[in-house]
Amino acid sequence: MPVNLTAPDPASLLPVAGVRLGIASAGIKKPGRRDITLIELAAGSQVAGVFTQNRFCAAPVTLCKQHLATGNIRALVINTGNANAGTGGEGLKRARQTCDAVAQLMGYATENVLPFSTGVILEPLPVDKILPALPVAQADLAPNHWSDAAHAIMTTDIVAKGASRQISIGGKAVTVTGIAKGSGMIHPNMATMLGFVATDAAIAAALMQQLVKEVADVSFNCVTVDGDTSTNDSFILIASGQAGNTEIASASGADYAALKTALSEVAIELAQAMARDGEGATKFMTIAVEGARDRAECKQIAYAIARSPLVKTAFFASDPNLGRILAAIGYAGVTDLDVNALKVWLGDVLVAENGGRAASYTEVQGAAVMREAEITVRVALNRGTVNATVWTCDFSYDYVKINAEYRT
Amino acid sequence: MPVNLTAPDPASLLPVAGVRLGIASAGIKKPGRRDITLIELAAGSQVAGVFTQNRFCAAPVTLCKQHLATGNIRALVINTGNANAGTGGEGLKRARQTCDAVAQLMGYATENVLPFSTGVILEPLPVDKILPALPVAQADLAPNHWSDAAHAIMTTDIVAKGASRQISIGGKAVTVTGIAKGSGMIHPNMATMLGFVATDAAIAAALMQQLVKEVADVSFNCVTVDGDTSTNDSFILIASGQAGNTEIASASGADYAALKTALSEVAIELAQAMARDGEGATKFMTIAVEGARDRAECKQIAYAIARSPLVKTAFFASDPNLGRILAAIGYAGVTDLDVNALKVWLGDVLVAENGGRAASYTEVQGAAVMREAEITVRVALNRGTVNATVWTCDFSYDYVKINAEYRT
Numbered sequence: 148m149p150v151n152l153t154a155p156d157p158a159s160l161l162p163v164a165g166v167r168l169g170i171a172s173a174g175i176k177k178p179g180r181r182d183i184t185l186i187e188l189a190a191g192s193q194v195a196g197v198f199t200q201n202r203f204c205a206a207p208v209t210l211c212k213q214h215l216a217t218g219n220i221r222a223l224v225i226n227t228g229n230a231n232a233g234t235g236g237e238g239l240k241r242a243r244q245t246c247d248a249v250a251q252l253m254g255y256a257t258e259n260v261l262p263f264s265t266g267v268i269l270e271p272l273p274v275d276k277i278l279p280a281l282p283v284a285q286a287d288l289a290p291n292h293w294s295d296a297a298h299a300i301m302t303t304d305i306v307a308k309g310a311s312r313q314i315s316i317g318g319k320a321v322t323v324t325g326i327a328k329g330s331g332m333i334h335p336n337m338a339t340m341l342g343f344v345a346t347d348a349a350i351a352a353a354l355m356q357q358l359v360k361e362v363a364d365v366s367f368n369c370v371t372v373d374g375d376t377s378t379n380d381s382f383i384l385i386a387s388g389q390a391g392n393t394e395i396a397s398a399s400g401a402d403y404a405a406l407k408t409a410l411s412e413v414a415i416e417l418a419q420a421m422a423r424d425g426e427g428a429t430k431f432m433t434i435a436v437e438g439a440r441d442r443a444e445c446k447q448i449a450y451a452i453a454r455s456p457l458v459k460t461a462f463f464a465s466d467p468n469l470g471r472i473l474a475a476i477g478y479a480g481v482t483d484l485d486v487n488a489l490k491v492w493l494g495d496v497l498v499a500e501n502g503g504r505a506a507s508y509t510e511v512q513g514a515a516v517m518r519e520a521e522i523t524v525r526v527a528l529n530r531g532t533v534n535a536t537v538w539t540c541d542f543s544y545d546y547v548k549i550n551a552e553y554r555t
Numbered sequence: 556m557p558v559n560l561t562a563p564d565p566a567s568l569l570p571v572a573g574v575r576l577g578i579a580s581a582g583i584k585k586p587g588r589r590d591i592t593l594i595e596l597a598a599g600s601q602v603a604g605v606f607t608q609n610r611f612c613a614a615p616v617t618l619c620k621q622h623l624a625t626g627n628i629r630a631l632v633i634n635t636g637n638a639n640a641g642t643g644g645e646g647l648k649r650a651r652q653t654c655d656a657v658a659q660l661m662g663y664a665t666e667n668v669l670p671f672s673t674g675v676i677l678e679p680l681p682v683d684k685i686l687p688a689l690p691v692a693q694a695d696l697a698p699n700h701w702s703d704a705a706h707a708i709m710t711t712d713i714v715a716k717g718a719s720r721q722i723s724i725g726g727k728a729v730t731v732t733g734i735a736k737g738s739g740m741i742h743p744n745m746a747t748m749l750g751f752v753a754t755d756a757a758i759a760a761a762l763m764q765q766l767v768k769e770v771a772d773v774s775f776n777c778v779t780v781d782g783d784t785s786t787n788d789s790f791i792l793i794a795s796g797q798a799g800n801t802e803i804a805s806a807s808g809a810d811y812a813a814l815k816t817a818l819s820e821v822a823i824e825l826a827q828a829m830a831r832d833g834e835g836a837t838k839f840m841t842i843a844v845e846g847a848r849d850r851a852e853c854k855q856i857a858y859a860i861a862r863s864p865l866v867k868t869a870f871f872a873s874d875p876n877l878g879r880i881l882a883a884i885g886y887a888g889v890t891d892l893d894v895n896a897l898k899v900w901l902g903d904v905l906v907a908e909n910g911g912r913a914a915s916y917t918e919v920q921g922a923a924v925m926r927e928a929e930i931t932v933r934v935a936l937n938r939g940t941v942n943a944t945v946w947t948c949d950f951s952y953d954y955v956k957i958n959a960e961y962r963t
Binding site: 470479544 | 610
């Protein structure tokens with residue numbers, strides 16, 4: 148069961164001027180399932196994205212990169228039920244066919260359309276099912292369909308994921324709304340999973356790539372469920388420019404900072420929602436590593452802990468078998484790490500120092516923290532000033548069940 | 556259940572001249588459990604080892620390295636039920652106390668004794684239980700107690716692991732016998748787990764470190780269960796020199812090669828046994844990567860597949876959800892990998908080529924291979940001439956069960 152996570156109230160997902168969403172059912176994996184989402188963007192919208200670094204990247208990821216390079220995106224089309232990954236040249240052809248169909252329908256060029264797919268890998272994309280659903284999705288286009296879209300992009304997600312913020316930039320109200328899907332095959336290597344965050348703020352095209360990267364680095368690039376980096380990860384940032392603010396033209400000003408903060412808050416909420424709704428999750432875990440020499444070694448140690456099946460099964464069992472955390476720190480690959488200098492806390496309880504168990508630690512203390520649904524592991528390396536945090540979930544019988552039965 | 560693995564017939568584990576083994580019960584974790592093994596080596600035995608690279612290496616690993624440097628090892632003492640890892644200065648003191656006690660009992664110096672521990676991390680070693688058991692183990696010393704020792708060093712292992720070979724070197728019969736334990740927290744980063752392989756061959760001390768490294772690299776460094784590198788991994792090679800062969804003095808001669816082959820066969824059998832008996836295993840998986848530029852990228856790709864929870868749960872379910880294998884190849888970290896040039900086979904069935912599913916592949920073929928208990932995944936990269944193989948097992952409900960309930 149998702150940990151302290153419920154689907155957002157549809158009314159809480161605020162419309163973003165210049166962005167309309169439409170849903171349809173193509174029945175790709177299951178008849179009647181609403182599995183097609185169309186997002187229409189007003190002319191002049193700025194769009195940037197970050198994508199999986201998996202070498203077996205999906206056909207839609209390849210097309211997205213090509214189309215983004217043209218600089219004029221007017222529509223996004225998303226299907227679930229099939230990843231269109233590991234599909235070779237035929238996969239590219241079918242992704243392009245989908246873009247073509249959207250372009251014809253809406254009066255754009257093919258390269259104005261970004262395609263996204265998520266679902267099973269290595270199976271041909273059923274374009275024959277997708278194409279007839281596109282006019283239905285078009286007819287459904289409306290500014291307040293964010294919640295429907297959040298549901299329509301789900302795969303093994305139990306809970307739909309969405310968040311909104313409103314801020315003021317230069318006296319103008321600016322809205323940020325985002326949706327995401329992701330529950331398994333979650334391990335960041337750029338952006339992870341599918342995430343779409345839109346704002347009506349006006350911002351210079353030249354700043355978009357920096358902004359999407361900065362937001363991804365503090366949100367989607369800080370979450371792991373199972374250590375598997377997907378073939379289809381995409382995080383797309385949309386700025387429709389309709390809020391009426393003076394265009395943000397510099398990354399060093401207060402307006403850029405304010406927008407980035409709002410976007411990051413939405414993206415972090417979505418990223419944490421993925422770990423809360425991680426496949427089979429019963430605990431939400433925050434791994435905070437501090438006092439490192441650089442961000443890379445922070446992440447290395449945080450991910451070693453967050454990925455360890457032994458750590459994750461101990462958390463599932465609420466068993467403070469904390470030696471497994473030390474083992475993960477030790478094998479993370481920081482070869483000159485001084486284990487006698489570091490400290491480890493479980494919640495507020497000091498667990499380890501001087502290379503061993505803290506004298507003050509008791510099993511009763513550890514067991515009390517372990518009973519919580521949200522647990523923070525904090526590691527102080529005492530060798531520098533850099534901190535980083537990773538979110539994950541535990542490893543339960545249901546993870547095995549979900550992934551053993553995924554295609555049945 | 557272990558995959559095609561039964562405990563070796565005690566008579567099949569051949570005595571090695573110059574090596575005697577004794578067992579005792581210290582009741583470290585469970586009363587009455589035979590958890591102490593003492594191995595006595597004849598004077599003049601050569602001993603070398605490779606150890607975990609985990610920075611949180613256990614106290615006995617630290618002592619082993621110190622004592623091996625002195626070049627005169629006469630006894631090994633092994634306990635299960637407690638890893639004496641994450642135990643700081645006090646852990647070192649207790650490991651040394653154990654060596655002291657063995658030394659006094661047998662008339663050696665402390666540095667003639669190698670200590671080994673395996674079990675739970677972060678808890679103090681109960682020397683008060685271990686010391687009284689040592690004279691019992693000494694009284695039990697006998698050349699034919701290899702099978703008893705194989706049982707006494709087990710932790711979550713279901714099946715005891717041992718193997719023997721006999722070869723002829725310079726007209727003299729040479730015996731190789733080895734035992735090992737390991738089932739979880741198995742991921743090589745040097746040697747993995749506890750492994751002890753002894754021969755009565757005479758070999759120059761100067762060659763021992765090279766030999767143990769070469770044998771580890773083709774055996775214990777090719778196995779993973781859960782991707783967790785233990786704090787206590789140790790692989791020890793013993794050569795008692797009592798076979799009567801002319802001392803092997805060069806690594807380039809036929810005698811060295813013959814001995815290395817026999818040692819490697821025993822070590823490979825033991826390493827494969829660990830995957831066959833991996834925690835919760837229902838399938839034994841061989842991941843063979845060929846046509847790579849170097850061994851490092853072979854291993855990188857093989858381990859990405861072998862560690863992936865998504866691949867492992869699909870194998871548990873006998874579901875040919877083979878896109879997960881492609882995804883793992885793609886995120887393994889070989890950044891210039893051409894996915895259109897590689898091929899993937901499941902057993903003898905060609906699954907993927909030209910960046911996608913092979914035209915000849917059918918689900919029926921994949922499902923047939925998946926029903927087997929032993930399955931080979933073969934990946935041909937077509938970018939070089941180097942091959943490497945990794946052994947692993949699937950990921951089942953029982954893995955979660957075993958590790959969630961480990962301390963109860």
